[in-house]
Amino acid sequence: MSSRTFRRKFRLTNVRILSQVFFFGAFIFFCWATWTSRLKGYPVSRILEMDPLVMITTMLSTGYVYRYLGWGLLVIALTLLFGRVFCNWICPYGTLHQFVGWLFNVNTTKENFDRNRYKPIYFLKYGILTVFLVMAAMGSLQIGLLDPICLMYRSVATVFSPAIDMGVDATGNAIAATGAEAFWLDQLKFAPGVPRRVFVGSFWIGMFILALVGANVFIPRFFCRVLCPLGALLGAISRFSLFRINRDVHKCTDCDLCLTRCEGAADPQSLVRMSECFSCMNCIDDCPEDALSFGIKGLDTKQVVANPEFGRRKLVFSGVIGALGYPFFRNDGTNTNETFSSDLIRPPGSVEEDEFLERCIKCDQCINVCPTNVLQPATFAEGGFESLWTPVMNFNISHCQLKCTLCSEVCPTGAIRKITVEEKLGKGEFEEAGPIVLGTAFFDRGRCLPHAMEIPCVVCEEVCPVSPKAIQTKDEEVKDVTGNIVLLNKPFMVPDLCIGCGICEAECPVKDDRAVYVTAVGESRSQERQLLLKNRFDTES
Amino acid sequence: MASKPDKPIQHPEYEKAPMDRRTLFRRIATATGLGAGTGYVSLAPANWPLSLRDNSGHRSQHVPESKAIPDFRVAKPDNIHWDVGIGRGGSVPQILRKSLDAIGGLQHYIKPGDIVLIKPNVAFDRSPALGATTNPEILECLINMILVDCRAQEVRVTDNPIESPADCFAKSGVRRATEKAGGRVYLPDTNAFRLLHTPGAKLIEHWWFFHRPFSNVDKVIGIAPVKDHNLCEASMGIKNWYGLLGGTRNQFHQDIHEIVSDLSIMIRPTMTIVDGTHILMKNGPTGGDPSNVLQGDTILSGLDPVAQDAWAFEHLLGRGKNYPAYLAKAEAKGSGKLDYEGRIREIT
Structure with missing residues (x-):
């Protein structure tokens, strides 16, 4: 040829x-x-x-x-x-x-x-x-x-x-x-x-x-x-x-x-x-x-x-826009350590929020891999425009599975640092650091069935995955409206044990505003967003 | 006042296009036909054929149809007078075989060509040794027996877990065991649920049921671990069927004993196998720590789920004769007899 x-x-x-x-x-x-x-x-x-x-x-x-x-x-x-x-x-x-x-x-x-x-x-x-x-x-x-x-x-x-x-x-x-x-x-x-x-x-x-x-x-x-x-x-x-x-x-x-x-x-x-x-x-x-x-x-x-048609004026002008964009985002006041949304709950392995925003590219690979669908693209509500489409956890939809670290495995930039199950649960060499905590669960006793209405429930206690359970119950016998004696297991939180996995919120039958819910405070990735004094109990380890 | 225009407004080349008679009639006929047709379907009384009329607004509401599942029970052989077989001692396959032989052997219950559905408990994303899920070794052995010894056509394994189905089946070892033995895993999806009609049930007379894998199934076997359970005291053979419920099933904690007894009549399995190899003694039903688990080395194969659970509660969990309330309720609903004396055969 x-x-x-x-x-x-x-x-x-x-x-x-x-x-x-x-x-x-x-x-x-x-x-x-x-x-x-x-x-x-x-x-x-x-x-x-x-x-x-x-x-x-x-x-x-x-x-x-x-x-x-x-x-x-x-x-x-x-x-x-x-x-x-x-x-x-x-x-x-x-x-x-x-x-x-x-x-x-x-x-x-x-x-x-x-x-x-x-x-x-x-x-x-x-x-x-x-x-x-x-x-x-x-x-x-x-x-x-x-x-x-x-x-x-x-x-x-x-x-x-x-x-x-x-x-x-x-x-x-x-x-x-x-x-x-x-x-x-x-x-x-x-x-x-x-x-x-x-x-x-x-x-x-x-x-x-x-x-x-x-x-x-x-x-x-x-x-x-x-x-x-x-x-x-x-x-x-x-x-x-x-x-x-x-x-x-x-x-x-x-x-x-x-x-x-x-x-x-x-x-x-x-x-x-x-x-x-x-x-x-x-x-x-x-x-x-x-x-x-x-x-x-x-x-x-x-x-x-040879060169792009992009003169020096345009370069300076867009540079100024970028330099202004940063303070515009950061002074928005939706996501600082003093005022942050209770829904801004990041996946396990996430680095501290400022560093997270330096790394997350909103590719949503973590959201795709999440087996429970708990990871969601953030709207403006959780962290303002700067956090749009970054991953946040929505425990009304589902929960973070105890032994799953898939999101940290697929993250290309280390916004969610690669962790092992041992590190997530605070086992083995991570015993001292303790488990990764995503947030803290709270009870709304005005909506909780055993607390407010004397109806047995405690789904939250049943599904709590840590051992010993972070949700425990006070068992009380009470007379309900029909005059019957019912045994109520009234749940309460032990916040030191809670890892914020959100399964209690996900499974709570009070479906719209849950009677137990997890908020971001106490997440272990941030020193500034802690709730409890560390090592409150000497006996707990 | 504007003066009249000199020229006519109409274009001089304008021509009238008169419609011919045939076209006119055809158009009138088409319009009448369409009008009459739409008029009929929209205005005719609801009970007339083809009528779409909905006066009350109820006709257009979707009412899902309740399905029924058959009774999967098989009569025991004539020479067997026991309802529950207990196997003890030896390797897991040996224990399983002993317990099945005590009630006449698996081949009596599963016939060649059957499609068999197995319902293990895969509720949580836990490794098998933690006792929160069914021991995959038993599952693998059982599927082997069904496919090889009984020459069944197909074995399906299914459950609707609390955590992510794919992960629960993977970490509990159930998927690997099933696929190794030649069975087929079916994971729940939005599509898989139908309303099930359970006559006599108090809470779930019509309730969402994991129906899809039941299509064309001939025999059903449940394999349940024995677990501590804060609310209903113990989760054993009957409670295992909870995993077939869909809908807002977390409401049932408000009357847990009623729902568990309802489960005993919702499904009439060919047999229930109670897995007493890893017994979750406390912190149930999730467990999570190896110290919560007791090695039991016992397997029960039962045709009477109530007697079976009573025995397991007493002898495996070691909690005496003060049975959970749901067992008495299940007995009242006719799914078995609590008094197991003389109906148990133990092979060691």
């Missing part, structure tokens, strides 16, 4: 599509495997750990690189070689955008030329990146709002996977209704094996991703071109990349056909913008004159625009 026919048959774009299918498949597989019975050592958070924006911003905010975050160097190295290949060869969110844009593109080729030309508004992502970087350096990590990988993981965890479970449920119901018994219609097969999971405020997470994906109809790759902070970071780096798209001006007839499917709006028809180019290779395919190629080329200013 001559090299000419080979080049005609072998298209780089096909290799690119294979790569996209592979990484999108891997992403879906990881989301599926982020579940207690499927998590067999798969690196389910790897795509987050490969995200260099996560690595760089957590390094800025904490000063260190947590566990596997060094994987981000891989993507940086790729970018230094080939430009923003991550955006169009790896990123699952980019793949989603490209696919949706392709599916709903009803424009003529001529209209597509204009849709794919560079527009000044595309500078915005560099502004967003600057704001996030400055805020991270000051100690508030907000990249999770817009980082494509975090956004994608979060949306799948809280919006799409519960929807799929619901669909499986409905199919199972329909099959059960027909009474079919065939092997492949075995109704027992149609079971997600999970009671229906709900996620507080996931409607808005769903609307957020729908709006961003829907924007492709108006501006192709709207998110990638205009908003993506990771794309902006890689764009800034790709100035140094070895390979780039090159246009042979002697062959070029200025037909503009290279604009038909240009994903990044990188202007291949004139001066190629290196910071915008996704290396998608579509222009090479579309060029009828073989004028475009991808190769090792220098930075001839007559050929390329």
Whole structure:
């Protein structure tokens, strides 16, 4: 085969599509495997750990690189070689955008030329990146709002996977209704094996991703071109990349056909913008004159625009916004050690709140893996805007399982530090430190059945998982309204034993405002939010 | 006053498009047909066929239909005069086999081709040695016997735990034991519950029941650990069926003895196996500390759940003849006899 026919048959774009299918498949597989019975050592958070924006911003905010975050160097190295290949060869969110844009593109080729030309508004992502970087350096990590990988993981965890479970449920119901018994219609097969999971405020997470994906109809790759902070970071780096798209001006007839499917709006028809180019290779395919190629080329200013179009004024302006953003968040007064929400209960292994906010990227992997559904994306109520979509525990929905540390295992940034069951329960070498305490349970005796209404109950005492139990009972015989003698086990708290797992609240039959409830005070991760004097009892250990 | 326009308002090229007769009739017929159809279904009295009329507002309310499950009991062999078999001494498979042989052997109860459902107690996320859940060794051995000795078609293992089902089944060792022996685990989901009709029950005459795994099942076996329980004194063979309830089942603590006796008539299992290998003596029903557990080395296979629980309460938990109130209530509801004298056969 001559090299000419080979080049005609072998298209780089096909290799690119294979790569996209592979990484999108891997992403879906990881989301599926982020579940207690499927998590067999798969690196389910790897795509987050490969995200260099996560690595760089957590390094800025904490000063260190947590566990596997060094994987981000891989993507940086790729970018230094080939430009923003991550955006169009790896990123699952980019793949989603490209696919949706392709599916709903009803424009003529001529209209597509204009849709794919560079527009000044595309500078915005560099502004967003600057704001996030400055805020991270000051100690508030907000990249999770817009980082494509975090956004994608979060949306799948809280919006799409519960929807799929619901669909499986409905199919199972329909099959059960027909009474079919065939092997492949075995109704027992149609079971997600999970009671229906709900996620507080996931409607808005769903609307957020729908709006961003829907924007492709108006501006192709709207998110990638205009908003993506990771794309902006890689764009800034790709100035140094070895390979780039090159246009042979002697062959070029200025037909503009290279604009038909240009994903990044990188202007291949004139001066190629290196910071915008996704290396998608579509222009090479579309060029009828073989004028475009991808190769090792220098930075001839007559050929390329090497730097992002983001001048010094814009840089300073967005830096100032970032510098102002930090005090705006922190002086909001919703989440200080003096005034914090009683519902701000973080998962076990979480570091102290200030440090938590330096690390949490709102990817919601912990929420996805949580087997009881107790972990929920925070709304504005728990910790203000700064804590939006970070994990909090909602004990009205469920409880934190005693011997489970899965959230700490999947956390890519160490906001939930990796802990063992021994450390969580304060056994073995952690005997002295004691168990990890999430909060403290309180009784509302005005609503508690045995206390207020002389009705036997004590579900809370039954389910209390620590030994000896933190909820104990005073047994009293009383005459109830009908004159019968009833034995009441009236529950009370031993706060020193309570670990705040919330199972008492989750199982309390007073379903709306629970008669026993856990609040954040006394959580062991914070010195400042303690309730009890340490070592109150000499005998207790 | 504005003067009259010079030109006519109508466009000169405007042409009238008269409707032909056929189109007119067809349109009238369509409109009448649709009108009459919607008129009928919305206005006709509710008892007429196809009527959608709902005068009271009750017709459109969804009333779930109560299902029933069959009686799974099997008559014991003619030469067996005992209702409860007790096995003691030896390895777990030996103890289990002894207790089953005492009531005529498992092959009498499970026939080739049966679909068998086993209900262990997997309520909590605890390792087996802590005594809060069914000993997986017994489960594995029993599934083996059902599939190999009795040549059953399928064995399903199911429970509706308090904690995360996937975790409870994994940590208690029940999933591994089941899958190793060739059984199939079914975890509860939102879809799996139906209203169950239990005639004679006081609290759960119509109640949400973990129904899905019961489809086409021929035989049901419960395997329950023996546990201390603060509210109802002891959790044994009958209390184990609590794990099949759905809905707001935590209300039942308000009348725990009534609900446990209701459970004894809710389901009539082929047999109940009471697992006295790890007995949870205190801090029940969750346990959590190995010091709460006593090694019992005893297994009971029973056709009379009441007598069986009475014996276990007395001899395994060692709490004398002052039985929990639910046993007397269960006897009154006709699910067995409390007096086990002469109906127990012990093989050591």
